Amino acid sequence: MIILGGSASNGLDILLSKVIGADLTKIETTKFPDGEMKVKVPELNDENVVVVQSTYSPQEKNLFELLLTCHELSRRKAKITAVIPYLAYARQNRSFTSGEAVSVDMVLDMLHAAGVRRLITVNPHKSDALAYFKGKAGIVDASKTLARAVMGQLDEPFVLAPDKGGLNLAKNAASVIKCEYTHIEKIRDNYGNVSIKKAHGGGFKGKDVIIFDDVISTGGTIALAARYAYAEGATSVCAAAVHLLMADEAYNRMKTVGVVKLFGANTIPFEKAEIADISSDIAEFIDHEKKEYD
Numbered sequence: 418m419i420i421l422g423g424s425a426s427n428g429l430d431i432l433l434s435k436v437i438g439a440d441l442t443k444i445e446t447t448k449f450p451d452g453e454m455k456v457k458v459p460e461l462n463d464e465n466v467v468v469v470q471s472t473y474s475p476q477e478k479n480l481f482e483l484l485l486t487c488h489e490l491s492r493r494k495a496k497i498t499a500v501i502p503y504l505a506y507a508r509q510n511r512s513f514t515s516g517e518a519v520s521v522d523m524v525l526d527m528l529h530a531a532g533v534r535r536l537i538t539v540n541p542h543k544s545d546a547l548a549y550f551k552g553k554a555g556i557v558d559a560s561k562t563l564a565r566a567v568m569g570q571l572d573e574p575f576v577l578a579p580d581k582g583g584l585n586l587a588k589n590a591a592s593v594i595k596c597e598y599t600h601i602e603k604i605r606d607n608y609g610n611v612s613i614k615k616a617h618g619g620g621f622k623g624k625d626v627i628i629f630d631d632v633i634s635t636g637g638t639i640a641l642a643a644r645y646a647y648a649e650g651a652t653s654v655c656a657a658a659v660h661l662l663m664a665d666e667a668y669n670r671m672k673t674v675g676v677v678k679l680f681g682a683n684t685i686p687f688e689k690a691e692i693a694d695i696s697s698d699i700a701e702f703i704d705h706e707k708k709e710y711d
């Protein structure tokens with residue numbers, strides 16, 4: 418097995434090659450004068466290739482680099498596993514309003530057409546979104562590793578999921594931190610506006626609340642939950658998310674409402690957060706299925 422790292426691997430290619438003990442080679446990316454991307458895949462001495470490329474912003478560029486790479490590898494008859502730590506477009510897994518394209522299906526189709534037969538990603542927003550993939554799809558859960566980064570940093574921890582969908586993540590995190598957890602009910606309208614309907618449980622008085630979510634984009638969800646936790650008596654509020662997309666003013670939006678500290682995983686680069694390394698989780702997943710790679 419050989420690791421082939423893309424320009425948006427965020428260092429996970431290096432970490433993975435060390436953990437797995439496999440050789441690492443880098444994809445060479447340049448530009449044609451007109452701006453089109455040129456990808457060159459070096460000669461590889463192994464047919465089992467694990468391509469590592471995250472698809473954070475600029476999503477289309479990073480995705481296209483991955484597609485060109487896999488297409489070239491499939492011309493060479495390589496057995497391709499794509500490790501895509503953050504899978505772009507996975508949140509649009511249905512038409513929320515009439516006529517909206519189901520972007521995750523299109524991305525999965527393109528990856529398969531480019532030769533990817535095995536895809537590994539980390540905490541996609543909806544796990545069943547990958548069911549459409551015509552190859553084999555695997556999901557790595559980073560929640561426990563993320564929770565270990567938080568552990569020991571809070572005096573009276575209390576895990577809060579900002580919506581029902583985040584309950585499993587919160588439950589996993591709370592089992593590591595060994596504290597209580599609950600969720601609040603969030604409503605999002607078709608224009609993306611969110612509001613809180615009700616909270617389940619609560620009891621945040623004197624607690625150091627840590628909000629766990631799969632992704633932070635605009636920071637609006639975390640800000641709403643943080644305001645709620647403070648209103649219910651929390652001593653402090655921190656936030657942890659697997660994927661720190663951090664669009665627009667996300668960081669300031671959270672700071673403004675008193676989010677003290679931010680934690681994330683290394684699926685996406687973000688300098689202002691404490692980052693948990695999930696390479697061992699991915700390596701363990703690959704190792705678990707090793708016989709199918711050989």
Ligand code: R5P
Nearest residue numbers: 630632633634635636637638
């Ligand atoms: C949605 O259900 C997700 O779990 C996140 O809560 C959401 O995508 C975060 O987006 P934003 O940071 O823009 O509120």
